[in-house]
Amino acid sequence: MKFGIIGASGRLGSEVVKLFNEKDHQKVFAYDLNGEWKNDKPEILIDCSLPMVFDKTIGYACDFNIPFVIATTGLTDNNLELIKSYSNKFPIVQSYNYSVGIQVLLKLTETASAKLPDWDVEITETHHRFKKDKPSGTAKMIKKIFIGKEINTSSHRLGNVPGDHAVSFGGLGEVLTISHRALSRRTFAEGILLSAEFVIKKRSGFYSFTDVVFTK
Amino acid sequence: MKFGIIGASGRLGSEVVKLFNEKDHQKVFAYDLNGEWKNDKPEILIDCSLPMVFDKTIGYACDFNIPFVIATTGLTDNNLELIKSYSNKFPIVQSYNYSVGIQVLLKLTETASAKLPDWDVEITETHHRFKKDKPSGTAKMIKKIFIGKEINTSSHRLGNVPGDHAVSFGGLGEVLTISHRALSRRTFAEGILLSAEFVIKKRSGFYSFTDVVFTK
Amino acid sequence: MKFGIIGASGRLGSEVVKLFNEKDHQKVFAYDLNGEWKNDKPEILIDCSLPMVFDKTIGYACDFNIPFVIATTGLTDNNLELIKSYSNKFPIVQSYNYSVGIQVLLKLTETASAKLPDWDVEITETHHRFKKDKPSGTAKMIKKIFIGKEINTSSHRLGNVPGDHAVSFGGLGEVLTISHRALSRRTFAEGILLSAEFVIKKRSGFYSFTDVVFTK
Amino acid sequence: MKFGIIGASGRLGSEVVKLFNEKDHQKVFAYDLNGEWKNDKPEILIDCSLPMVFDKTIGYACDFNIPFVIATTGLTDNNLELIKSYSNKFPIVQSYNYSVGIQVLLKLTETASAKLPDWDVEITETHHRFKKDKPSGTAKMIKKIFIGKEINTSSHRLGNVPGDHAVSFGGLGEVLTISHRALSRRTFAEGILLSAEFVIKKRSGFYSFTDVVFTK
Numbered sequence: 001m002k003f004g005i006i007g008a009s010g011r012l013g014s015e016v017v018k019l020f021n022e023k024d025h026q027k028v029f030a031y032d033l034n035g036e037w038k039n040d041k042p043e044i045l046i047d048c049s050l051p052m053v054f055d056k057t058i059g060y061a062c063d064f065n066i067p068f069v070i071a072t073t074g075l076t077d078n079n080l081e082l083i084k085s086y087s088n089k090f091p092i093v094q095s096y097n098y099s100v101g102i103q104v105l106l107k108l109t110e111t112a113s114a115k116l117p118d119w120d121v122e123i124t125e126t127h128h129r130f131k132k133d134k135p136s137g138t139a140k141m142i143k144k145i146f147i148g149k150e151i152n153t154s155s156h157r158l159g160n161v162p163g164d165h166a167v168s169f170g171g172l173g174e175v176l177t178i179s180h181r182a183l184s185r186r187t188f189a190e191g192i193l194l195s196a197e198f199v200i201k202k203r204s205g206f207y208s209f210t211d212v213v214f215t216k
Numbered sequence: 217m218k219f220g221i222i223g224a225s226g227r228l229g230s231e232v233v234k235l236f237n238e239k240d241h242q243k244v245f246a247y248d249l250n251g252e253w254k255n256d257k258p259e260i261l262i263d264c265s266l267p268m269v270f271d272k273t274i275g276y277a278c279d280f281n282i283p284f285v286i287a288t289t290g291l292t293d294n295n296l297e298l299i300k301s302y303s304n305k306f307p308i309v310q311s312y313n314y315s316v317g318i319q320v321l322l323k324l325t326e327t328a329s330a331k332l333p334d335w336d337v338e339i340t341e342t343h344h345r346f347k348k349d350k351p352s353g354t355a356k357m358i359k360k361i362f363i364g365k366e367i368n369t370s371s372h373r374l375g376n377v378p379g380d381h382a383v384s385f386g387g388l389g390e391v392l393t394i395s396h397r398a399l400s401r402r403t404f405a406e407g408i409l410l411s412a413e414f415v416i417k418k419r420s421g422f423y424s425f426t427d428v429v430f431t432k
Numbered sequence: 433m434k435f436g437i438i439g440a441s442g443r444l445g446s447e448v449v450k451l452f453n454e455k456d457h458q459k460v461f462a463y464d465l466n467g468e469w470k471n472d473k474p475e476i477l478i479d480c481s482l483p484m485v486f487d488k489t490i491g492y493a494c495d496f497n498i499p500f501v502i503a504t505t506g507l508t509d510n511n512l513e514l515i516k517s518y519s520n521k522f523p524i525v526q527s528y529n530y531s532v533g534i535q536v537l538l539k540l541t542e543t544a545s546a547k548l549p550d551w552d553v554e555i556t557e558t559h560h561r562f563k564k565d566k567p568s569g570t571a572k573m574i575k576k577i578f579i580g581k582e583i584n585t586s587s588h589r590l591g592n593v594p595g596d597h598a599v600s601f602g603g604l605g606e607v608l609t610i611s612h613r614a615l616s617r618r619t620f621a622e623g624i625l626l627s628a629e630f631v632i633k634k635r636s637g638f639y640s641f642t643d644v645v646f647t648k
Numbered sequence: 649m650k651f652g653i654i655g656a657s658g659r660l661g662s663e664v665v666k667l668f669n670e671k672d673h674q675k676v677f678a679y680d681l682n683g684e685w686k687n688d689k690p691e692i693l694i695d696c697s698l699p700m701v702f703d704k705t706i707g708y709a710c711d712f713n714i715p716f717v718i719a720t721t722g723l724t725d726n727n728l729e730l731i732k733s734y735s736n737k738f739p740i741v742q743s744y745n746y747s748v749g750i751q752v753l754l755k756l757t758e759t760a761s762a763k764l765p766d767w768d769v770e771i772t773e774t775h776h777r778f779k780k781d782k783p784s785g786t787a788k789m790i791k792k793i794f795i796g797k798e799i800n801t802s803s804h805r806l807g808n809v810p811g812d813h814a815v816s817f818g819g820l821g822e823v824l825t826i827s828h829r830a831l832s833r834r835t836f837a838e839g840i841l842l843s844a845e846f847v848i849k850k851r852s853g854f855y856s857f858t859d860v861v862f863t864k
Contacts, residue, residue: 176317178392539763
């Protein structure tokens with residue numbers, strides 16, 4: 001694929017460029033703090049920037065009018081509405097978490113919660129000491145699965161742990177646990193590549209990363 | 217329910233009697249080393265005995281002609297054939313493992329293996345030092361899910377651990393683990409109760425414990 | 433050993449009697465809800481009763497004037513003062529937790545906390561859903577090791593887990609965890625046997641279970 | 649500290665330079681694939697190179713005649729003998745593993761093995777799928793602690809896990825586990841910094857990283 005990338009030099013953006021290069025995809029367009037760089041028309045556009053440049057980002061997306069993968073976090077409801085409206089023109093994948101493993105964990109948690117309705121549930125998340133918000137966004141996503149159930153969530157802050165999550169189900173006589181551990185940011189770059197391969201075949205529509213992982 | 221039980225005084229049998237009593241079910245028939253005891257006609261028959269008394273067991277099942285739950289392990293193929301043929305007359309649940317959590321673990325493992333085909337897989341089981349066979353029967357059931365894939369299984373023997381099982385999936389950048397831990401035999405008694413409640417509503421047919429947990 | 437036991441028919445007491453019998457020690461005296469039973473003069477006295485019968489317990493201890501192991505929990509400061517004063521006459525072991533593994537965990541935690549002073553620390557305890565107090569007494573014992581340090585403690589309530597404890601140390605780049613898991617009450621009976629074997633050789637003095645495990 | 653570094657541009661070397669810079673130590677000498685660079689006389693010399701340039705390395709060490717920290721792995725017995733003989737002239741720290749957490753794990757394992765001689769032991773190590781040797785060098789170091797005891801070691805190969813190690817002790821009724829997880833190479837750079845701060849105060853002598861962590 002010939003790809004364009006917004007936020008090319010950021011922490012996630014540079015990881016994306018590195019992975020796409022390894023897989024022989026060609027970077028033909030980039031925009032970041034150093035300005036704009038263009039070599040050819042891209043077939044797909046990736047956004048790893050920040051919400052503060054959203055107007056610029058959406059402008060590029062409309063100009064190119066090609067499949068679009070958005071990994072920027074902290075978007076407003078208005079931003080999301082705008083994205084959805086543009087998905088009639090070109091296909092879009094949008095998610096706040098591009099880890100395949102977390103998507104699978106969410107799916108497994110749904111199954112387990114349906115099959116073990118009377119079991120106790122505990123959610124635990126562990127992150128680096130620099131993370132201020134508790135619990136993590138992913139822990140909140142897990143919690144949301146248990147509609148109408150009071151769930152305890154424990155947050156641990158330890159050294160520079162990239163991100164662990166666990167859901168434990170306890171019955172009388174047994175405990176079932178689903179746990180996930182992120183090793184590095186590369187995993188998110190892989191999720192973005194998967195989304196690019198998915199969305200490049202679509203004509204239009206708004207997709208989540210869950211769709212990417214589970215619709216195949 | 218008015219229940220009958222074969223192997224009433226064994227380790228699993230006495231746990232079943234205890235749990236059924238707690239739930240206000242009445243024991244009206246029992247057979248064990250002390251002989252036969254009968255108070256009334258049972259509505260359901262539970263078998264927690266040994267394969268060596270299988271003829272006696274199947275005799276009672278035919279006489280009563282009522283829903284039947286079999287928890288005896290180590291049955292022969294002939295035994296199982298016979299059971300299946302009788303399931304045309306009265307409904308039967310048969311399984312070697314009545315833990316709900318293990319059934320859910322197997323289901324989750326199927327989903328994860330389908331969604332993460334390229335990830336590495338490691339199976340680990342830990343049991344008490346007295347367990348001679350390696351790997352455990354449950355570890356073998358887990359392994360069977362990964363058709364055509366070479367899977368490493370590690371067996372640990374530690375103190376008197378009742379039984380732990382874990383399946384780990386490793387991708388480049390993340391690890392997903394599904395793990396189960398048995399705390400006591402009570403969990404198997406609960407699985408048998410669940411099976412009794414399931415099968416008592418059936419007219420005939422042969423069911424596994426997987427059917428019980430997932431058909432509801 | 434010829435042993436006497438107070439609280440012989442309680443949950444812990446009956447586990448103690450069972451283990452001591454297995455090891456060919458003879459029960460020659462017992463006191464419980466059914467009253468007093470005596471066959472011979474004991475060489476050692478074990479207390480697995482409740483604080484409400486403390487006066488009776490201490491009365492027996494004085495009459496026998498033999499080595500004494502106290503496993504009753506919830507004693508008052510006055511009770512403990514009295515025990516200490518009697519330890520001039522006969523040797524006494526007193527503890528709220530007779531698990532060898534927990535004693536080792538406490539020891540290891542002391543070493544780790546001294547060697548890793550700048551690392552983050554997280555304590556986690558998991559117990560059955562029926563346990564009302566949070567955090568567990570053992571978690572408090574662990575926390576006490578970290579003098580002058582703010583430590584987060586997470587309490588999980590899951591099914592009927594007998595008792596898990598973990599201390600995690602997180603540095604920049606690594607995580608070290610010490611964890612313990614109780615499988616059954618038998619472990620406490622074993623700690624009481626160890627204490628009996630320790631204290632029967634003493635002439636007098638007040639000992640903790642830590643002394644028993646680490647003075648040998 | 650003014651430091652010199654051999655292997656400055658390697659994976660570990662560049663991590664060391666980065667950390668030392670953060671802590672306001674000045675790089676005044678470097679040697680790597682790009683050749684030699686010198687700005688001033690170093691107060692301490694760090695070796696993060698490969699055994700194939702050992703002669704060059706030891707030549708620099710002799711010329712500078714200053715405290716020396718060696719992190720190169722795979723040295724021969726002859727190399728080590730030579731290093732030890734030079735430690736009469738200038739102080740040297742040599743180790744194959746500069747993780748503080750692993751040193752603490754080894755120490756804790758020694759204590760636990762002494763206190764729990766009859767308990768079962770299981771060692772587990774998990775590393776990335778690219779690691780060919782089984783078990784890991786660190787797992788072998790752990791195993792060596794249990795003199796005259798048959799210990800089972802399980803090796804897991806999962807994705808790109810940097811390195812997990814666990815030692816579990818199982819008694820009848822409880823399980824105690826000491827586990828360690830490396831998050832990144834930075835941890836080794838920190839161990840090298842600690843060693844530099846330790847050895848710069850010495851006049852001569854040969855030290856292991858265990859000495860650095862536990863002699864303080």
